[in-house]
Amino acid sequence: MHVLGAVSQELYFPDMHLTDIIEILILTYLIYHIAMWLINTKAWMLMRGIVVLGIFVLLAAVFKMHTILFLARNSVTVLATAAVVVFQPELRRALEKLGEKQFLSSIVPFETNKESSRFSEDTMDSIVDAAYNMGRVKTGALIVVEQAIHLTEYESTGIKMDCLVSMQVLMNIFEHNTPLHDGAIIIRGDRIVSATCYLPLSDNMGLSKELGTRHRAAVGMSEVSDALIIVVSEENGKVSVAQGGVLDRAVTREELREKLTYIQNRKPENKNFLQHIWKGRNKDEKRTDE
Known part of the structure; x- marks a missing residue:
């Protein structure tokens, strides 16, 4: 019991408030939909290229390649601007889809009205x-x-x-x-x-x-x-x-x-956010005929 008491004293238990829980849910919602947007658009290929570039910079930092690190530090602003320009079509489509979503119905875990666009x-x-x-x-x-x-x-x-x-x-x-x-x-x-x-x-x-x-x-x-x-x-x-x-x-x-x-x-994809968190999202494989 003495050992358990000592361990419990060393552990850190942060104080959780209602606003903290709401903040976590909002961040989870945003991260989830950004990830789904990246995977379902051509932005995923561009993101993979950025990840590969980041790996090269990391290796340069490990092996202390000062010239590459200098170029990387001084090109961050240019790369950020270029990313906005390159991602412009995907960003526009993401904002259009976000505008189609009903935010409240995505968060509140209750069934909303059925889609009126269902056909017979x-x-x-x-x-x-x-x-x-x-x-x-x-x-x-x-x-x-x-x-x-x-x-x-x-x-x-x-x-x-x-x-x-x-x-x-x-x-x-x-x-x-x-x-x-x-x-x-x-x-x-x-x-x-x-x-x-x-x-x-x-x-x-x-x-x-x-x-x-x-x-x-x-x-x-x-x-x-x-x-x-x-x-x-x-x-x-x-x-x-x-x-x-x-x-x-x-x-x-x-x-x-x-x-x-x-x-x-x-x-509908945006019907219930909490159901997405619990069940996840299954993505059917599709064949491409080139």
């Missing part, structure tokens, strides 16, 4: 049937299925609509020589909200050179949002799906239905 089984059947019917006759199509991030910015580039999704409507929109066939349509829930929309093109140099503008627009849109984008090739009639910056080419009807079912049943 009839909508899913219509999308699948229309995609493969158009592929059979080689009619090009670009369909954006919105999820948590609202695509208002891109919706405004097209012609606003408000109609229920159906196979006949989708096929009629993308029919050749019709006023709405050029560009993409955006689906929110069970309704088509806009047509002939302009999407950002991906600058990913790893994409196959045989891919056209329609496929690059699909990948570009998936890089700046959490939407699922369906592409029907006008050249070969194959159906491809882009999500999270990854393009799955020539998917089957069953694979497309599985992807739509997954996003239909998936819980």
